[in-house]
Structure formats: C-alpha cells, structure tokens
Amino acid sequence: MTAKRTLFEKIWDTHLVAQPGGRSPIVYIDLHLVHEVTSPQAFDGLRVAGRKVRQPSRTVATIDHNVPTEPRGTPITDVTAARQIAALQVNCKEFGIRLFDIDSPEQGIVHVIGPELGLTQPGMTVVCGDSHTSTHGAFGALAFGIGTSEVEHVLATQCLVQQTPKTMKIDVHGRLADGVTAKDLALGIIGQIGTDGATGHVIEYAGEAVRALSMEGRMTLCNMSIEAGARAGMVAPDETTFSYVEGKRFAPRDAEWESAVNSWRSLPTDPGAWFDKVVDIDAAQLCPFVTWGTNPGMVAPVTGRVPDVGNLKEADRRATELALQYMGLEPGKRIEEIDVDRVFIGSCTNSRIEDLRAAARVAKGRRVNPKVRAMVVPGSQSVKRAAEAEGLHRIFLEAGFEWRESGCSMCLGMNPDILQPGERCASTSNRNFEGRQGRGGRTHLVSPMMAAAAAIAGHFTDIRNWKFQ
Amino acid sequence: MNPFRIHRGRVAPLDRVNVDTDQIIPKQFLKRIERTGFGEFVFYDWRFSADGTKNSDFVLDQPRYRGASILVAGRNFGCGSSREHAVWALADFGFRAVISSSFADIFANNSTKNGFLAVQLSEPEVAELMRGAREMDGYNLTIDLEHCEVRDDAGFRAKFPIDEFVRHCLLNGLDDIGLTLQHEAEIAAYEARHPAPPKEPTHHRQWA
Ligand code: SF4
Numbered sequence: 001m002t003a004k005r006t007l008f009e010k011i012w013d014t015h016l017v018a019q020p021g022g023r024s025p026i027v028y029i030d031l032h033l034v035h036e037v038t039s040p041q042a043f044d045g046l047r048v049a050g051r052k053v054r055q056p057s058r059t060v061a062t063i064d065h066n067v068p069t070e071p072r073g074t075p076i077t078d079v080t081a082a083r084q085i086a087a088l089q090v091n092c093k094e095f096g097i098r099l100f101d102i103d104s105p106e107q108g109i110v111h112v113i114g115p116e117l118g119l120t121q122p123g124m125t126v127v128c129g130d131s132h133t134s135t136h137g138a139f140g141a142l143a144f145g146i147g148t149s150e151v152e153h154v155l156a157t158q159c160l161v162q163q164t165p166k167t168m169k170i171d172v173h174g175r176l177a178d179g180v181t182a183k184d185l186a187l188g189i190i191g192q193i194g195t196d197g198a199t200g201h202v203i204e205y206a207g208e209a210v211r212a213l214s215m216e217g218r219m220t221l222c223n224m225s226i227e228a229g230a231r232a233g234m235v236a237p238d239e240t241t242f243s244y245v246e247g248k249r250f251a252p253r254d255a256e257w258e259s260a261v262n263s264w265r266s267l268p269t270d271p272g273a274w275f276d277k278v279v280d281i282d283a284a285q286l287c288p289f290v291t292w293g294t295n296p297g298m299v300a301p302v303t304g305r306v307p308d309v310g311n312l313k314e315a316d317r318r319a320t321e322l323a324l325q326y327m328g329l330e331p332g333k334r335i336e337e338i339d340v341d342r343v344f345i346g347s348c349t350n351s352r353i354e355d356l357r358a359a360a361r362v363a364k365g366r367r368v369n370p371k372v373r374a375m376v377v378p379g380s381q382s383v384k385r386a387a388e389a390e391g392l393h394r395i396f397l398e399a400g401f402e403w404r405e406s407g408c409s410m411c412l413g414m415n416p417d418i419l420q421p422g423e424r425c426a427s428t429s430n431r432n433f434e435g436r437q438g439r440g441g442r443t444h445l446v447s448p449m450m451a452a453a454a455a456i457a458g459h460f461t462d463i464r465n466w467k468f469q
Numbered sequence: 470m471n472p473f474r475i476h477r478g479r480v481a482p483l484d485r486v487n488v489d490t491d492q493i494i495p496k497q498f499l500k501r502i503e504r505t506g507f508g509e510f511v512f513y514d515w516r517f518s519a520d521g522t523k524n525s526d527f528v529l530d531q532p533r534y535r536g537a538s539i540l541v542a543g544r545n546f547g548c549g550s551s552r553e554h555a556v557w558a559l560a561d562f563g564f565r566a567v568i569s570s571s572f573a574d575i576f577a578n579n580s581t582k583n584g585f586l587a588v589q590l591s592e593p594e595v596a597e598l599m600r601g602a603r604e605m606d607g608y609n610l611t612i613d614l615e616h617c618e619v620r621d622d623a624g625f626r627a628k629f630p631i632d633e634f635v636r637h638c639l640l641n642g643l644d645d646i647g648l649t650l651q652h653e654a655e656i657a658a659y660e661a662r663h664p665a666p667p668k669e670p671t672h673h674r675q676w677a
Contacts, residue, residue: 018655023634026652028659038552040502049646054656057665066500080500087502131551131575145575147553148504149582157649159656163632165574195487196545196571229548231574250666295487295548315543319486412550414496421519433491433549435514 004270006167007236008202011142011267015125017159024163030124032154033110034061034097036088037414038129042152043091053095054158060119061092062100064109065414069377069404072103081414095155108380108406111135111348115219116382118248122237122264127154132348132430133232134225138218139245140237140267142202145226165202165231166276169269172207174283179464181358182217183350183428183447185209185281186224187289191299193279198230201277204269205235209283215244216354223349224430227296236268290335290460291432291445293323298432302450302462306333326434327442328422335460338444342425343374343455344437345401345448347411350428351379353386355448360392362452365469368400369458375402375417377409401455413438426454471584472642476565477611478538481529482602486543490576493547493555507554508561529562534602539610540567541598547576547587556583566612568619570595581635584642588612588619594627601625614640 005013017026032055039061046053053059066081068074076082085102092099100106106113111132114120120136126143127133129151136143146160154160170189176182190197203225205218213221218235225233235241242261245251252260288302298320300306306324308331309317324331329338345351345359356378368374376396378384384406387393393403410417411429419425419441428451429436432443446454449463498510516527528534540559546569547555556579559567566586580587590598601608601621611620614636619627638645649656 017659018652020652022637023648024632026649026655028656028663030663037499041504041553044502044504051646055660055665078500084500084502129551129553131549145551147551147556147575147579147582149553149579153646153649156646157656158660159649159652161634161645161649195548196573199545199571199574226549229545229573295489315486318484322485412491412496414499431489431491431549433489435495436491439495439514439519 004273006269006273006275007140007204007234007267008142008167009273011123011125012164024161026159027125027162028159029127029154030058031114031119031126032059033114033126033128033133034059034088034151035065035110035128035130036063036084037065038148039091039151040084040087041148042129042155043095045152046095046155051156053097053155056096058158059097059155060100060114061088061097062107062110062113063088063102064107065408065412067102067405067407068415069407069409069417072405105381108382109348109351109408111223112352112379112383115139115215116248116380118245118251121245121251121260122241123267127160131226132223134230135219135223135348137222137225137232137234138215139241140234140264142232142234144232166200168198168201168203168230168277168279169275170203170205170279170281172205172209172281172283174208175212176209176283176286177464179288179449180286181447181449182213182220184286184289185283186221187291187296187299187445188286189281190224190228190297191289192281193228195227195295195297196229198225198228201230203228203230203233204275205233210235211238214354215240216352219352220349224296227430237264288447288450288463290450292327292329292335293320294326294432294434296430296432296445298323300335302335302460304335306331306335308332336462337459339424339459340372340426340444340454341423342419343372343451344377344410344425344427344429345375345451346377346379346409347429348379349430350448351377351383353383355428356383356387356392359448359452360395361468362449362463362466363399363401363456364395366399366456368455371458372455374400374455375404375410377404378406380406399456410437412436426451426460470582470642470644473565473584473586473614473639475611475613475615476538477609478565479534479536480539480541480598480602480608480610481534481537482599483528483540483542484599487545487548488542489549490547490552490555491549494552494558499552499554504557505561507558508563511558511562533606536563538563538565539612540564541595541602542567542569544570544592546572548573551575553579553582556580556585560585568595568598581639582645584639586612586614586639588629590619590627590629597625
C-alpha cells in the first residue's frame with residue numbers, strides 16, 4: 001500500500017528533479033511570474049554570467065508595482081520608476097519573455113493575471129519574486145515567493161534548491177455568516193496563530209467553509225498565508241477550481257482538458273494523511289475584523305476594542321505600545337469609533353471582480369462621506385472591463401469613489417498613490433506595516449464590504465447591520 | 470558570493486519583534502535597478518525624519534554602535550515582503566549577520582545567497598546578547614560558522630542550527646546556480662518527461 005500523502009507532498013514529489021546527497025532537493029518550477037521591481041538585478045546577473053533564460057515559455061512578466069493608476073498614457077514622471085519599467089521591457093525583449101506591458105489589455109497585478117489568464121493551474125509549482133505568490137495556491141498549486149537571487153536561479157535553471165517545508169492543516173469547521181468574508185477568515189486565522197504562526201510550513205486550508213469559497217475567496221485566503229509566515233498556502237482543487245480554469249486563455253482544451261482534469265482529481269490530500277501541525281477554526285466564531293496595529297496579527301472584531309496594554313506580557317506590551325503610538329490610537333478605544341480619511345479598495349488580496357461586486361453592493365445608492373477620499377483600483381484590465389460591463393464603475397462613481405486603472409497602487413505606494421503622514425486608511429490590502437501605504441500613514445486592513453461601508457460612514461462600522469438595495 | 474567563515478564584530482541591539490522588510494528598506498528605494506547602494510537607506514523611516522534630517526536617537530546611529538557588523542533583534546525578523554533589497558541594504562550598511570530567535574523564511578533564504586548570516590539562537594540566548602550589547606561598551610561577538618557557534622569575551626557560547634548545504638556554500642562562497650547546473654542531465658530528463666507548454670496555445674483568442 002502506498003503511503004497517504006497530502007496535496008503538498010504529491011506536488012512536491014512529482015517536481016523533484018534531483019536529490020543530491022548532503023543538500024536540499026532541486027525542485028522544478030512550472031511557472032515563473034516576473035515583475036519590474038524584483039527582477040532587474042536578476043537579469044543583470046544572467047548577463048554577467050553569460051546565461052540565458054532556460055525556459056522562456058514558462059516565464060511570464062507584467063508591470064504592476066510602479067504603474068500610475070491615472071488613465072493609461074499619462075507620462076510617468078518618476079524617473080527611477082520609469083527606468084525600472086524600461087529595464088523590464090528591455091530584459092523581456094532580450095531574453096524572449098512574454099510581457100503583458102503597461103498598455104496591454106491584460107496588464108494587471110501579477111497575482112491577478114496569472115489565474116485569470118489560466119496560467120496558474122492545479123498541481124503546478126509557481127514562483128515569483130513577490131511574497132504574495134501564495135495567492136496561486138488557491139488552485140491547488142504549490143506557489144511561493146522568492147528573492148531576486150532565486151529569481152535569477154529560476155531564470156537560469158528553471159529549478160530551485162529548496163529545503164522541504166513542514167505541513168500545516170487549517171481546518172475551518174462550519175460556514176461563514178453573511179458579511180463575513182474570506183478576508184475576515186484570513187485575518188481571524190492570523191489573529192489566532194500570529195504573524196509567525198506558520199513559519200517554515202505550507203498551509204493547506206480545508207473544511208466546509210473553505211470548500212464553500214469561490215475561487216476569488218480562496219485566492220484572498222491563500223494570498224494572506226504569507227502574513228502568517230507560511231511558505232505557501234493551498235486549497236485542494238475541486239469542481240469550483242475546474243470551472244474557473246476552463247476556457248481561460250492558457251488553459252488546456254478539448255482532449256488535453258479532459259486528461260488534465262483527470263489528473264487534477266488525484267491531487268487532493270488522501271484521507272488520513274499526516275500533517276506536522278493542525279489548527280482548528282470554528283467559522284461561527286468569526287466576524288468582520290479590523291486590524292488596529294502595525295502587523296496583520298494585530299486584529300480585533302469590528303464590535304471590539306483596541307487592546308488595553310495593562311494586562312499584556314512585557315514583550316507584547318512594548319510591541320502593542322509602539323503600534324498604538326504609531327497608529328495614533330488610545331488603548332481600549334472602540335473600533336467603530338475610529339474615523340477614516342482614506343479608503344483603498346484594491347491589491348492582489350481584494351481587487352477581483354467578486355470583491356468589486358461586494359463593495360459595489362454596499363456603495364449602491366449611497367454617498368462617500370465628504371471627509372473621506374475613497375478609491376477603487378481593479379486588479380487588472382480584465383477585471384476593470386468586466387466591472388464596467390456590469391456597470392459597477394457607475395455605482396462607485398455615483399457614490400463618490402474614484403475609479404482608476406489597474407495596478408498595485410496604494411497597497412504599497414510605489415506609484416503616486418500614497419497616504420499622507422497621519423492619514424488613516426481602511427484598506428483591502430494585506431499589510432498594515434508602518435509606512436507601507438506612505439510614510440506616517442495608518443492602515444487598517446478590512447474586507448471590501450467593510451472598506452466600502454467605512455467610506456460611507458466615515459468610520460468603521462459592522463457591515464452585518466447594513467441593509468442592501 | 471563572499472565566503473563566510475569566522476566573523477568578529479561589534480553588536481548593535483534592535484529590541485523589536487516582527488521587524489518587517491518594509492522597515493528594513495522602505496519601498497521608495499526599491500526602484501533602483503542595481504544591487505548596491507542600499508546601505509544608506511537601511512531602516513530609513515526610523516533613522517530619518519520626514520524632512521530627511523537624521524534622527525540621532527536611532528540605535529544604529531548612536532556613537533557606541535557605529536561600525537557594528539552584527540545586529541541582534543527580536544523574533545520573526547525579516548517578515549513581510551520578499552524584497553532581497555533588505556539583505557542588500559543590511560550588508561551594504563556593513564552588517565555581516567543578524568541574530569534572532571526566528572526569521573521569516575524568505576528573508577533567511579535571501580541571506581544565504583549574499584554571504585550574509587541569519588543566526589538563530591533561543592529566546593533566552595538572544596535576550597542575553599541584547600543585554601550585553603545594551604549594557605557593555607564595545608560589546609563584540611564572534612560568529613564561527615566552522616563550528617556553528619556564537620561566542621563573546623565573557624564566556625557566552627551557543628551553538629546555532631544551519632542547513633548543511635547552505636553552510637557549505639557560505640563557507641566556500643559558492644554560486645548555487647552553478648551547482649544546480651551541474652545537474653543538467655537530470656533537469657533535461659525531467660523536461661523531456663514534462664514538456665513546456667507551447668509558446669502560444671493554438672486556440673489563442675486574438676485581441677481586436
Ligand atoms: S498588490 Fe500589494 S501585495 Fe500584491 S503584489 Fe502588489 S504590492 Fe505586492
């Protein structure tokens with residue numbers, strides 16, 4: 001009898017190229033996604049060593065981090081950003097890599113376009129010089145972020161030398177209530193296990209609530225795995241996965257599709273397979289969450305309060321005090337009493353069509369609070385077109401949201417979209433680190449519905465109490 | 470890559486947990502397309518005020534820690550973004566190693582590619598070194614990769630774990646792309662069994 005294996009182990013085993021004695025295994029990489037920020041030094045390294053890109057057809061690039069979200073064609077005034085973008089264009093040309101360039105109808109955040117083009121498929125190994133590569137794990141792929149030296153390594157060899165990670169199963173029992181989304185599930189998990197709770201592990205999300213998530217929801221959940229320190233996050237592929245992938249531009253077709261689906265059906269973890277760690281989550285205990293601090297584990301229910309520092313252990317107290325000082329918050333303050341200046345709906349966590357639909361449902365027929373500046377940044381040009389076809393942009397514009405071009409935007413503010421010092425933002429992105437959205441800016445992570453509701457109310461508010469048209 | 474064997478140097482304490490790579494090197498400096506020149510921007514938002522003037526309180530800029538080449542920090546060091554620029558900035562500033570009770574995976578991986586050591590010790594050991602660096606002037610440590618050991622001059626000695634292959638590469642300053650390419654036959658055999666997708670699927674829907 002063969003051993004019972006997890007989804008991760010099945011993918012890992014089939015991708016082992018060599019296991020040289022005394023060193024970590026060499027793993028084959030099926031899909032390498034590239035963007036402008038973490039790649040220029042890697043291409044330079046190839047040139048210096050006189051190496052080529054081993055598999056240009058397994059390498060796909062786009063420009064997302066630096067692009068302005070002004071209408072396309074607006075000149076890029078930031079010279080260093082323009083230089084970085086030009087470098088990727090030149091590198092892709094020189095090394096024969098497909099680039100979804102700024103003016104491409106399929107440009108977008110790398111973790112949004114991979115799945116929507118059908119590049120990301122179950123059972124694959126996917127890497128990118130970006131920590132949120134974990135997003136692609138939603139398809140039952142093994143997907144993880146790497147640094148620039150490893151980008152160069154993959155370009156040159158199509159392989160990576162990787163220590164075997166440990167496995168962790170997060171079993172989510174029961175169903176999420178209305179108004180409680182995949183984002184809240186992710187924040188709830190990180191709040192429970194901490195920002196290093198999954199370090200060294202690949203998480204498999206399982207259980208009824210996870211199975212019930214759409215692909216968008218699964219991507220949101222897997223996206224945030226890195227915020228718990230995980231090497232990767234994954235969800236076993238099922239009918240939801242297959243019907244999302246089917247018909248996508250780079251997905252297999254006809255007979256190839258049939259045989260692909262057949263083999264994907266064998267990927268899910270065998271019943272009784274062993275995990276190094278198991279965490280149980282009760283979906284009924286989850287609610288809409290809001291982060292109050294400077295890492296994604298500093299999270300409270302919307303009905304809760306900013307923590308009191310008095311009853312914390314020494315190390316936690318110091319970290320909490322520093323965070324509250326940066327965030328300009330009093331201990332014990334009610335979350336619903338925190339006012340916001342800005343709202344950002346976007347990023348590879350929450351900028352897909354379903355996220356925009358959820359936000360639009362809240363915005364419909366309402367007005368953004370006059371004190372608040374709110375923007376919606378679709379994750380890709382395809383998402384933007386789809387939203388416009390449904391008329392979502394009109395709902396946002398009528399409510400007073402800005403409707404912008406696709407890119408990373410204010411998730412990390414490498415383009416002109418940044419917070420001013422002291423500004424407070426309800427953001428659907430994934431990191432509330434100090435200065436992440438602009439120096440001195442204060443970020444609170446929330447779901448798209450919660451962000452839209454905060455834009456309208458001018459402060460955080462429990463979306464579960466809202467009525468919709 | 471520069472080999473790392475034994476390094477002795479001054480220690481600077483950074484008594485914070487969860488130091489993320491956004492803090493180590495803020496995004497505005499990621500637009501450079503070179504690997505060098507990041508050192509002056511390390512911990513920029515903590516070291517400089519918004520108008521660019523230096524905030525002399527920050528630990529790295531206190532005269533007693535000037536020239537430090539070993540950083541001791543709280544747990545989960547290097548979490549967040551995968552930016553290797555964080556390691557480049559620390560190394561360019563003059564650090565050869567960071568000691569913490571835990572590191573984020575990608576940061577630890579990036580370190581090894583740059584001849585930079587992420588040394589993992591237990592929480593009490595890290596606390597002891599933190600205290601040493603804070604309380605003793607000119608506190609130095611020796612990091613000995615040959616024996617996987619950290620020592621001070623007052624009798625502190627602790628072993629640290631490290632992957633044997635990573636250690637081998639660091640000790641000898643080896644280029645691991647070259648090492649992987651020694652397995653060309655196995656890679657080629659794998660690729661023969663799993664051919665790459667065609668450059669453009671035949672059913673490609675053209676954009677109008
Ligand atoms: S949207 Fe944010 S987290 Fe996602 S890839 Fe862009 S910068 Fe990174």
